[in-house]
Amino acid sequence: MSEVAVAGRRPESGPPAFRVTGAVVAYDGRPVLDGVSFEVPRGEVLAILGPNGSGKSTLARAMLGVVPLLRGGVEVHGVPVRRFRQWNRIGYVPQRLTVGGGVPATVREVVASGQVARLRRLRLPGAADRAAVDEALATVGLTDRARDSVHELSGGQQQRVLIARALAGRPDTFVMDEPMAGVDAASQRALADAVGELRRRGHTVVMVLHELGPLRPLIGRAIVLGHGRIVRDGVPPRLSGAPVPEDGPDREHVHPHADEPPLAPAVPSLEVPRRD
Numbered sequence: 001m002s003e004v005a006v007a008g009r010r011p012e013s014g015p016p017a018f019r020v021t022g023a024v025v026a027y028d029g030r031p032v033l034d035g036v037s038f039e040v041p042r043g044e045v046l047a048i049l050g051p052n053g054s055g056k057s058t059l060a061r062a063m064l065g066v067v068p069l070l071r072g073g074v075e076v077h078g079v080p081v082r083r084f085r086q087w088n089r090i091g092y093v094p095q096r097l098t099v100g101g102g103v104p105a106t107v108r109e110v111v112a113s114g115q116v117a118r119l120r121r122l123r124l125p126g127a128a129d130r131a132a133v134d135e136a137l138a139t140v141g142l143t144d145r146a147r148d149s150v151h152e153l154s155g156g157q158q159q160r161v162l163i164a165r166a167l168a169g170r171p172d173t174f175v176m177d178e179p180m181a182g183v184d185a186a187s188q189r190a191l192a193d194a195v196g197e198l199r200r201r202g203h204t205v206v207m208v209l210h211e212l213g214p215l216r217p218l219i220g221r222a223i224v225l226g227h228g229r230i231v232r233d234g235v236p237p238r239l240s241g242a243p244v245p246e247d248g249p250d251r252e253h254v255h256p257h258a259d260e261p262p263l264a265p266a267v268p269s270l271e272v273p274r275r276d
Ligand SMILES: Nc1ncnc2c1ncn2[C@@H]1O[C@H](COP(=O)(O)OP(=O)(O)OP(=O)(O)O)[C@@H](O)[C@H]1O
Pocket: 027, 028, 032, 050, 051, 052, 053, 054, 055, 056, 057, 058, 059, 261, 262, 263, 264
């Protein structure tokens, strides 16, 4: 049976999940994205690659409307991002967990916080919501850590918590900002399994990556950024046999993030439910 039949829908139907047109973003007058245009059809698993500082994270955030465009536009599922309201369809996985040091949140609580967009109508979580949290925990292999504090987990496990949090809202479109950065081998496998499951379900997944690594077989298309522009767009280079561009990323290395700038204030922050 084909994946499409399993998923019960046609990934290519309807407007693209994202349409980015001539996007220009500048920080302090310095262009970081310099006229970027592309579409992400529904059901595509897309990697955004490029060297440090090439604008990958900025592009991911611009696609969610949390970084303002100087010029150009972004549409999400056919709607200009400023007018887009179906945020429960979008699962955003930031670069790292930003729970304050003193907040004693359990893994389960953080994962359940991913349902905030769904539960806005002042109703308490029901059995289906709890089941979605269970399923999300199982998908990333953290069922047995559900009651632990997130602060006890390794960086890789915390990354899995972030993915589970995005899954818990049952979105159909994911934007993940370097989900593999600094992640141990076991967590990398768990994350790759989770992305494989999203792909089987026909979901759209956009991932900022430094290297394809274990995700390589799942990536249908890779966009390579260089100096704020798209320098390559196609199937991942080593699968197609195409030459790697000179100014493309160094795929064998995961670069450190020590000098990373602070997140823009508009980036959605993690809401952690209080523990009684
Ligand atoms: N909020 C900000 N304010 C000012 N400059 C920023 C901001 N965010 C990013 N930059 C700068 O914009 C450029 C692109 O950053 P961005 O994080 O988008 O690149 P990246 O390709 O994701 O890099 P990395 O691989 O290091 O994460 C960098 O020079 C960065 O220092």
